[in-house]
Amino acid sequence: MTKAFSVALTAEANAILNAHLLRADGQEDLCFAVWHPSSGASRMTALIHRLILPNAGERSVHGNVSFNPPYLERAVSEANRVGGGVALLHSHPDGRGWQNMSRDDINAEQGNAPACFGATGLPLVGMTLAGDGAWSARFWQRVAPRQYERKDCLSVRVIGDTLAISFYDKLAPRPSFSRAQVRTIASWGERRHADLARLRIGVVGAGSVGGMIAEALARTGIQRVSAIDFDHIEEHNLDRLVYATKADVGLLKAEVLASRLQGSATANDFRCDPVIAAVYEDAGFRAALDCDLIFSCVDRPWGRHVLNLIAYAHLIPVFDGGIAVRSKANGDLLRADWRAHTCAPGRACMACLGQYSTGLVQTEREGMLDDPSYIEGLPRDHALKARENVFAFSMSCASFQVLQMLNYVLKPLGLPGPGQQMYHFVGSFMEPTAAASCDAGCPFTAIVAKGDHCGFDVLGKRPSTSSG
Numbered sequence: 001m002t003k004a005f006s007v008a009l010t011a012e013a014n015a016i017l018n019a020h021l022l023r024a025d026g027q028e029d030l031c032f033a034v035w036h037p038s039s040g041a042s043r044m045t046a047l048i049h050r051l052i053l054p055n056a057g058e059r060s061v062h063g064n065v066s067f068n069p070p071y072l073e074r075a076v077s078e079a080n081r082v083g084g085g086v087a088l089l090h091s092h093p094d095g096r097g098w099q100n101m102s103r104d105d106i107n108a109e110q111g112n113a114p115a116c117f118g119a120t121g122l123p124l125v126g127m128t129l130a131g132d133g134a135w136s137a138r139f140w141q142r143v144a145p146r147q148y149e150r151k152d153c154l155s156v157r158v159i160g161d162t163l164a165i166s167f168y169d170k171l172a173p174r175p176s177f178s179r180a181q182v183r184t185i186a187s188w189g190e191r192r193h194a195d196l197a198r199l200r201i202g203v204v205g206a207g208s209v210g211g212m213i214a215e216a217l218a219r220t221g222i223q224r225v226s227a228i229d230f231d232h233i234e235e236h237n238l239d240r241l242v243y244a245t246k247a248d249v250g251l252l253k254a255e256v257l258a259s260r261l262q263g264s265a266t267a268n269d270f271r272c273d274p275v276i277a278a279v280y281e282d283a284g285f286r287a288a289l290d291c292d293l294i295f296s297c298v299d300r301p302w303g304r305h306v307l308n309l310i311a312y313a314h315l316i317p318v319f320d321g322g323i324a325v326r327s328k329a330n331g332d333l334l335r336a337d338w339r340a341h342t343c344a345p346g347r348a349c350m351a352c353l354g355q356y357s358t359g360l361v362q363t364e365r366e367g368m369l370d371d372p373s374y375i376e377g378l379p380r381d382h383a384l385k386a387r388e389n390v391f392a393f394s395m396s397c398a399s400f401q402v403l404q405m406l407n408y409v410l411k412p413l414g415l416p417g418p419g420q421q422m423y424h425f426v427g428s429f430m431e432p433t434a435a436a437s438c439d440a441g442c443p444f445t446a447i448v449a450k451g452d453h454c455g456f457d458v459l460g461k462r463p464s465t466s467s468g
């Protein structure tokens with residue numbers, strides 16, 4: 001399969017790059033950065049967080065900026081030290097949107113591609129920043145000895161409190177809009193809708209919440225959805241699965257969901273790929289790494305742990321949610337709470353928010369959560385023991401998660417989304433939102449943008465008896 005290419009950088013790196021490359025005197029500038037690979041099933045992404053800004057004398061700004069050989073040597077040795085590749089970034093201060101390359105640009109990048117590949121084993125990544133803040137990017141892939149070919153990226157994503165994305169229209173054409181989308185587009189405009197529609201969005205867990213989120217994505221006009229789930233539909237799921245009927249009992253959730261979405265989708269060119277795997281299995285994990293955004297609709301610690309890693313190490317924002325329903329011994333409803341939050345660098349991760357226990361991840365990997373006697377031994381009110389849930393609670397939680405995603409992408413009035421929300425059904429109130437960040441020493445903040453090189457071993461095979 002021909003791989004697609006993309007670049008994702010942190011908002012922190014993007015701010016420094018904008019200040020450095022878009023100079024007050026209006027001249028072009030350049031710098032190097034280190035990148036780490038994020039290898040999806042069909043997409044390779046270069047992740048950028050660590051910059052190598054020039055020291056005095058390392059480059060000359062003279063209308064057409066150029067660097068001196070020692071600067072490249074320093075960049076290569078820095079990349080080698082951390083096991084990453086080299087990226088060369090420069091600016092087109094007068095440019096707008098995705099940039100074409102001049103002959104000089106091509107010569108500078110193609111000419112240095114062999115040295116960078118030879119020293120790091122990874123292709124040189126070239127990037128251009130236009131005056132309006134739009135990025136364009138390409139990989140210089142080795143196709144034969146001493147022969148390096150330009151592979152244009154599909155998109156460049158800046159990941160922070162909100163998403164900033166530039167698409168290469170030639171590879172990711174602006175969608176044509178259907179009449180079914182008129183009201184949606186009237187709400188936020190064609191430009192925003194074109195960005196939103198072209199995002200590839202993953203739904204991990206095709207249960208009650210995941211099914212409703214997927215329905216919302218298809219109706220809203222998203223063109224590419226990946227439904228990642230290994231489970232089958234059971235009769236006791238039918239009170240909450242918006243996409244399933246009695247006739248679907250025994251079938252795979254992801255496959256039934258994908259086929260139902262074909263009927264709900266409003267995009268002219270819609271595709272939902274069912275991926276029959278857990279996100280902690282290689283196939284599920286690689287499919288998740290192909291996505292621009294992911295909804296976490298899993299209810300167990302191992303899946304959340306992997307998605308948490310993806311949000312920080314692979315720069316793919318994750319919108320997670322959870323529902324807790326408790327009843328009294330006499331069967332009366334005691335409380336029902338649900339929460340949603342956005343996980344991305346700069347915001348609190350799921351482990352720090354207490355959305356899963358890292359201790360239980362190991363317990364699940366050992367197959368204990370599928371051992372009835374282990375579950376039996378847990379306290380009565382333990383989350384893993386809870387069986388209570390209701391369509392309406394799932395619907396509200398799904399709505400919160402989708403709203404957080406829309407805020408993240410559309411950033412109305414430039415405002416970032418709330419980050420985290422918690423609603424209490426008993427008492428009918430939303431907790432005031434407070435900005436939260438990771439605890440000091442959180443391991444996930446140390447692996448931001450490290451991708452395949454993050455050093456965490458999170459994958460494995462699901463226990464044979466496992467079911468959601």
Ligand SMILES: [Zn+2]
Nearest residue numbers: 090092102105
């Ligand atoms: Zn240029």
Ligand SMILES: [Zn+2]
Nearest residue numbers: 349352438442
């Ligand atoms: Zn954390």
